[in-house]
Amino acid sequence: MRELADIFVRSVFIDNMIFAYFLGMCSYLAVSKNVKTAFGLGIAVCFVLAVTVPVNYLMDKYLLQKGALVWLSASFAEVDLSYLSLILFIAVIAGIVQLLEMVIERFSPALYQALGIFLPLIAVNCAILGGSLFMQERHFPTVAHSLSYAFGSGIGWLLAIVAFAAIRERLKYSDIPKPLGEKGIAYIITGLLGIGFMAFLGI
Amino acid sequence: MKQYLGPLRKDNPVLVQTLGVCSALAVTAQLKPAVVMALSVMVVCSVANFIISLIRNTIPPRIRIIVQLLVVSTLVIMVDQILQAYVYEVSKMLSVFVGLIITNCIIMGRLEAFALSHSPFPSFVDGLMNGIGYGLVLVVVAFFRELLGSGTLWNYPVVPQSWYAAGYLNNGLMILPPMALILVGGLIWILNSKKSSVK
Numbered sequence: 075m076r077e078l079a080d081i082f083v084r085s086v087f088i089d090n091m092i093f094a095y096f097l098g099m100c101s102y103l104a105v106s107k108n109v110k111t112a113f114g115l116g117i118a119v120c121f122v123l124a125v126t127v128p129v130n131y132l133m134d135k136y137l138l139q140k141g142a143l144v145w146l147s148a149s150f151a152e153v154d155l156s157y158l159s160l161i162l163f164i165a166v167i168a169g170i171v172q173l174l175e176m177v178i179e180r181f182s183p184a185l186y187q188a189l190g191i192f193l194p195l196i197a198v199n200c201a202i203l204g205g206s207l208f209m210q211e212r213h214f215p216t217v218a219h220s221l222s223y224a225f226g227s228g229i230g231w232l233l234a235i236v237a238f239a240a241i242r243e244r245l246k247y248s249d250i251p252k253p254l255g256e257k258g259i260a261y262i263i264t265g266l267l268g269i270g271f272m273a274f275l276g277i
Numbered sequence: 278m279k280q281y282l283g284p285l286r287k288d289n290p291v292l293v294q295t296l297g298v299c300s301a302l303a304v305t306a307q308l309k310p311a312v313v314m315a316l317s318v319m320v321v322c323s324v325a326n327f328i329i330s331l332i333r334n335t336i337p338p339r340i341r342i343i344v345q346l347l348v349v350s351t352l353v354i355m356v357d358q359i360l361q362a363y364v365y366e367v368s369k370m371l372s373v374f375v376g377l378i379i380t381n382c383i384i385m386g387r388l389e390a391f392a393l394s395h396s397p398f399p400s401f402v403d404g405l406m407n408g409i410g411y412g413l414v415l416v417v418v419a420f421f422r423e424l425l426g427s428g429t430l431w432n433y434p435v436v437p438q439s440w441y442a443a444g445y446l447n448n449g450l451m452i453l454p455p456m457a458l459i460l461v462g463g464l465i466w467i468l469n470s471k472k473s474s475v476k
Binding site: 253 | 295296297298299300301302303342343346347350351353354357358372373376377379380381382385453454455456457458459461462463465466469470472
């Protein structure tokens with residue numbers, strides 16, 4: 075249990091998707107004009123991460139890794155399909171996003187209204203695929219570990235985008251040098267926030 | 278011709294369109310991985326543009342995203358295998374970021390905006406040019422980060438030993454990931470101020 079909590083805290087603060095690895099920067103910069111939409115996208119990312127990473131974990135464990143196919147027949151012990159992981163992961167993600175969209179539309183129109191526009195975009199969000207790839211690299215022992223990691227990363231992403239959107243709302247009233255522009259200052263602010271987040275490294 | 282040169286500066290995918298930032302920043306602590314990454318993106322972007330443009334009339338519009346993802350991820354797997362075979366150390370350094378080329382918005386963006394409506398050869402050139410525009414930013418950022426952060430270029434020491442003896446220190450801050458963002462911010466500033474002074 076403690077281990078799970080450790081992974082969670084670690085992925086929220088120390089290995090923060092945005093400030094430590096810059097994953098999902100494109101949508102992070104594009105959809106952070108106001109706090110409300112930023113929050114919506116953050117929730118959607120969090121949700122999709124928490125679903126896709128455990129699924130991909132199972133895929134990795136029972137299909138791709140060396141010797142993963144032993145449950146089919148002992149003669150597959152030497153088969154290593156891990157080079158297929160990229161294509162399988164992205165297919166799983168695209169499929170799940172599509173499925174989620176349909177399920178949410180059917181059962182919770184309110185949530186669909188809130189997430190609707192973001193869901194299709196999320197299939198090509200680097201943070202989602204990145205989550206699965208980091209999960210593969212870290213060799214978590216159980217599904218619960220990967221779920222805790224995915225959820226933590228999602229929360230970290232949400233935290234980052236909401237904080238950034240709040241700063242950006244204030245930025246409208248400040249006097250930025252013309253050539254630097256809104257975009258330039260956005261990069262620099264993210265950089266500074268990142269340096270701030272590095273303080274968590276000691277935990 | 279002019280429209281193909283746009284991505285190099287005026288429509289630079291990273292600096293102006295804010296696409297593909299994700300991977301652009303994480304691999305730029307040193308020059309070598311940055312160049313390898315830039316080359317990989319160039320190859321994937323141009324070839325994917327070419328292939329999608331070849332089959333653009335047969336893809337049903339509803340599932341085009343999935344088709345595009347599959348084409349791109351197949352190419353990325355090939356690139357990844359080649360990197361692991363020939364430059365193993367660099368591919369270790371790039372780790373998941375090679376895989377993340379799949380979700381690089383530049384590639385998806387060019388596929389959607391260009392390859393789906395143009396014939397194969399122009400698409401190929403367009404993909405290549407966007408790849409180069411992306412690569413340029415990577416190389417510039419990596420150049421400064423490695424030079425100031427480690428005092429080396431391409432792993433060769435360039436800061437003379439006598440400087441260190443005289444008290445020169447490498448700026449460790451440059452190695453940290455957030456500095457990449459600040460450098461890109463600075464690049465945007467420089468480019469924009471040049472553009473407005475020309476006007």
